[in-house]
Amino acid sequence: MGCYASGRNLWLDGWFSSHQSSPTRHCSIPLQLRKPNARLGSRGRTRCFCQNYREWIFVGSSLGLRYDEGKKQPGPLEFKNVYIDPVAYRVYRQTGMFPEGTVFILETARGEEKKEPDLRGSFQKEFKGLSAAVKDKERFPDGWAYFTFSDGLGKTKPRARPAKKTACYDCHRQKGAEDHVFTQFYPVLRAARPRDTIEGTWLPAAAELGGKAFPDEIRKTIKLVVKDDRYTVTVGKQVDQGTVKLDPAAKPKALDITGTEGPNKGKTIRAIYERDGDTLRVCYDLSGKGRPTEFKTRAGTQLFLVTYRREKP
Numbered sequence: 001m002g003c004y005a006s007g008r009n010l011w012l013d014g015w016f017s018s019h020q021s022s023p024t025r026h027c028s029i030p031l032q033l034r035k036p037n038a039r040l041g042s043r044g045r046t047r048c049f050c051q052n053y054r055e056w057i058f059v060g061s062s063l064g065l066r067y068d069e070g071k072k073q074p075g076p077l078e079f080k081n082v083y084i085d086p087v088a089y090r091v092y093r094q095t096g097m098f099p100e101g102t103v104f105i106l107e108t109a110r111g112e113e114k115k116e117p118d119l120r121g122s123f124q125k126e127f128k129g130l131s132a133a134v135k136d137k138e139r140f141p142d143g144w145a146y147f148t149f150s151d152g153l154g155k156t157k158p159r160a161r162p163a164k165k166t167a168c169y170d171c172h173r174q175k176g177a178e179d180h181v182f183t184q185f186y187p188v189l190r191a192a193r194p195r196d197t198i199e200g201t202w203l204p205a206a207a208e209l210g211g212k213a214f215p216d217e218i219r220k221t222i223k224l225v226v227k228d229d230r231y232t233v234t235v236g237k238q239v240d241q242g243t244v245k246l247d248p249a250a251k252p253k254a255l256d257i258t259g260t261e262g263p264n265k266g267k268t269i270r271a272i273y274e275r276d277g278d279t280l281r282v283c284y285d286l287s288g289k290g291r292p293t294e295f296k297t298r299a300g301t302q303l304f305l306v307t308y309r310r311e312k313p
């Protein structure tokens with residue numbers, strides 16, 4: 001049964017087990033949990049299905065877009081349409097993060113070109129394929145799982161199992177701009193992303209101070225938490241708290257932190273920052289005298305450059 005043609009239900013196998021997890025936590029509104037039943041089989045498992053994904057939020061489309069390192073011949077003209085479930089969209093708009101339970105649907109359509117005297121351009125002809133991406137770290141150890149419903153020649157099967165990691169996940173992890181998702185190709189999500197938030201929990205992956213590598217054993221004890229306009233930095237047991245103010249219009253983007261508790265109480269440190277998805281780079285001038293102009297440190301300065309990775313929500 002071609003479920004794409006009728007927008008019917010898609011079943012994602014192995015997503016839920018009947019005794020674990022509250023369905024409401026994972027299943028956003030458009031997904032519904034079914035009790036295991038004989039017809040659907042598969043030993044005590046329940047599955048989620050995506051219903052009416054064409055009523056979800058449409059995030060973007062592409063034409064002939066693919067990574068193939070120039071090896072393969074270009075295939076037939078193909079459009080892709082991507083949808084996100086509305087609950088995940090709302091959370092993303094507020095937090096800039098995809099919540100557990102996020103589902104994306106990617107639908108492909110054959111492209112056709114018009115080269116008539118009075119009609120030109122490309123449009124989408126019949127639908128060809130269908131796949132899904134699901135974020136659920138309790139179910140899938142890698143965090144995201146990918147499903148293909150395409151069943152050759154425009155046919156779609158109604159159920160799918162998670163694909164092999166090398167088939168889908170690896171490329172998404174390496175090339176997707178944000179949390180395995182290709183937001184670089186989704187203008188709707190880029191527009192929805194909250195402006196320049198650095199909210200979240202950040203762990204330094206690399207740091208240097210005054211032209212020298214910062215000792216790993218200290219770096220590993222550092223944690224930065226930003227919530228609203230407050231920051232908390234813990235270094236081992238020492239806690240430094242205060243306010244953080246962003247100026248995203250500055251070039252490079254500027255950030256001021258003012259300590260209210262702990263070693264930097266009453267002190268303002270000027271910094272520059274740059275965020276790309278789950279990576280945040282900050283260069284501070286710990287002397288408190290000025291603001292760094294580039295993401296570099298030099299001997300004889302108190303410039304402190306840190307590359308943070310966001311702890312996965």
Ligand code: HEC
Pocket residue numbers: 061062063065066067080081082104105106131132133146147148163167168169171172175176180181182183185
């Ligand atoms: C070589 C890279 C690559 C591989 C491998 C790959 N994808 Fe993707 N995927 C993309 C790109 C690029 C996009 C952006 C959408 C587009 O192409 O228009 C995307 C988007 C998606 C989306 C929309 C949500 C998102 O994460 O951005 C889904 C769903 C998806 N792919 C499923 C799959 C499935 C299922 C497989 C494995 C069968 C797979 N992908 C393998 C590159 C890849």
